[in-house]
Amino acid sequence: MEAILLLMVSLVPLIISVTIIFYSQSQLTKALSLFLFMLSFWQMDIAVLYAGDFLSQDTIELLFKILRIGTICIMPVMYYFSYYLVSGNIEFKRFRVLFNKPFLYVLIFYSLFAYFINFTSLGIKDFVVMEGSLLSSEYVLPIYGEWNILFILNIVLLYLNTIILLIISFKIRDPIYKSFYMKFVIAVLIIYINGVFSGFIFIPLFFSSFNSLIAAVILFLSFFQMQSTHLNSMNAELSRQSELLEAIMDINPNYLLVKNGKEQIVKMNPSFLHLLSLENKNWLGRPFSYITDRINMVTEKPHRYVDSRGKNYFLIWGKKELIHSTGEEYHIYFGHDITEQKQNEQLMISSEKLKVVGEMAASVAHEIRNPLTTIRGFIQLLKEKNDASGYETILLDEIDRINEVLKELLILSKPEAKENENNNLPVTKAFLELKNIKVLFQAVANEQNKEIIVENREERELIASIDNSQFKQVLLNILKNSIEAISPQTGKVKVILDQKETHCRIRIVDNGDGISKERLARIGEPYYTSKEKGTGIGLTICLKLLKQNNGDMIVKSKEGWGTAVTIILPCIQ
Structure with a gap:
């Protein structure tokens, strides 16, 4: 009965050994698994000695000698733990004199030699049957031979190695490994001390088996505690790395997208x-x-994109393939914003256009204005002599119109920097001029059943820092475009004047058809127009005049809803 019970107990370290080797394939795990394997054989060795009820004497003797591999070869396995710890940590470099690979091979050879001696009379001479007592039933006891000193030396080496490992364990810096090794050494000492006492018959032999069971459970729990702590530590580190990668991706100004192999x-x-x-x-x-x-x-080639707010982007895309360690395929797309580069290119083109216009305007003004002055003079004389036909008046108006066109062309190349006689900044009473401009368009608006509203949201009069004629030229141009954009009967243009911080703000809002995103992106570009008879320089002149006076113009539009043009100019307090 005792033999069966002890055999069942001895299977516990064997089961734990197989369990942990399937759990992990690290060197430390393999060493621990082999140690528990040897411990299991050691306890089976003891169990066989109590099997006299169902095994013959010769069978017990043979099985004892075979299973004694656990008792003898556990010593080099224990040495390996010290060797593994010392070789993998630079702080234990001084211990490498004692724990190195040559010594490991020597100890393995020594243990195998002692094991083979075990099969001769030099190792074990005979077996005797011990009678049962109050604490123990009948069992077989080996009588050791002359060379049993080899086994005793093996036990001494085992104890020395364990004591040195205990000393080294106190010096381990990693708290996870330190805790494991300390518990491991304590469990091993429980097994050894109890085994020695049992061997010298201070207590029954089978007591060592039950203590080995406790030690095996301690080792099992210590191992899984170490693995669990390491796993949690690794998961925490992976989580930190993942958060870091997420943060890097989140602050990346480029546009990033990742898709998997399923195109998701x-x-x-x-x-x-x-x-x-x-x-x-x-x-x-x-x-x-x-x-x-x-x-x-x-x-590989730039693309133009207009977002929901009407803002234009120029993007160039790249793509890389990523293969995960699991074999899963991913693709990362990265878009680079080259809008500023494109804008700079467009600015250079516009500058070149303006340069050409300026040169042309100067040439046209020089070549045309002089003959026009002469023609106007003669027509004026004809009008003074005979004004009955009225043609002279029409001719004079058309010549004046040509002069105005020439004047607009000249603004593009050489804007007028007007100052008054006292060298003060040019000023304009904004609301007064807006009312005057409304009067100019009111007749046309009434004729086409269109409504113009001018609203001043400030109690005091706002003075804009801009020449009066330039202010009028900008507003006339923009208001004319708004009136042309709205439909009769329902068309409405609202001009709102207010102050935003230190600037005058004039908003011209209409309920026309609106402007497409593509056209909106090209507002102010020289010679760009959607009108059949347009020149494409009206808004270009407006922008140039506003920039010249430290102002700005913002155009927002939505197709089917209308357009809002905001003019910003410095306010004189």
Whole structure:
């Protein structure tokens, strides 16, 4: 009965040994698994000695000698723990004199030699049957031979190694490994001390088996505590790395998108979400076409994109393939914003155009104005002599109109920097001029059933820092465009004057058809016009005059809703 019970107990370290080797394949795990394997054989060795009820004497003797491999060869396995710890940590470099690979091979050879001696009479001479007592039933006891000193030396080496390992364990810096090694050494000492006492018959032999069971459980729990702590530590580190990568991706100004092998979106950074005006995570897991339907992501050549706010972007896309360690395939798309580069290129082109216009305007003004002055003079004389026909008046008006056109062309090349006689800044009473401009358009508006409203939202009169004629030229141009854009009967243009911080703000809002995003992006570009008889220089002149006076013009529009033009000019307090 005792033999069966002891055999069952001895299987516990064997089961734990197999369990942990399947859990992990690290060197430390393999060493621990082999140690428990040897411990299991050691306890089976003891169990066999109590099997006299169902095994013959010869069978018990043979099995004892075979299973004694656990008792003898556990010593080099224990040495390996010290060797593994010392070789892997630079702070234990001084211990490498004692714990190195040559010594390990010597000890393995020594233990195997002692094990083979065990099969001769030099190792074990005979076996005797011990009678049962109050604490123990009948069992077989080996009588050791002359060379049993080899086994005793093996035990001494085992104890020395364990004591040195205990000393080294106190010096381990890693708290996880330190805790494991300390518990490991304590469990081993419990096994050894109890084994020695049992061997010298201070207590029954089978007592060592039950203590080995306790030690095996301690080792099992210590191992899994170490693995669990390491796993939690690794997960925490992975989590930190993941957060770091997420943060890097989030602050990246480029537009990033990751899709998997199933053409599903798995990640987009905030820059890209802002570009597409996507705020929630409804895009996660959607097909890649959900994005490509909104924006062209063909790689290697620039593409123009207009966002929902009407802002223009020029983007160039790249793509890289990523293969995960699991074999999963991912593609990362990265878009680079080259809008500023394109704007600089466009600015250079516009500058060249303005330069050409300026040169042409100067030439035209020189070549045409002089003959026009002569022609106007003669027509004026004809009018003074005979004004009955009225043709002279029409001719004079048309010549004056030609002069105005020439004057506009000259503004592009050489804007007038007008100052009054006292060298003060030019000023304009904004609301007064707006009312005068309304009067100029009121007749046309009434004729076409269109409404013009001028509203002043400031109690005091606002004085804009701009020449009166330039202010009028800008407003006439913009208001004319707004009136032309609205429909009869329902058309309405509202001009609102107010102050924003230190600037006068004039907003011209109409309910016309609006401007497309493509046309809106080219507002102010020289010679660009959508009108059949337009010259494409009206708004260019407006922008130039406003910039000359430290002002600005902002155009916002939505097709089907209308257009809002905001003029900003410095205010004189």
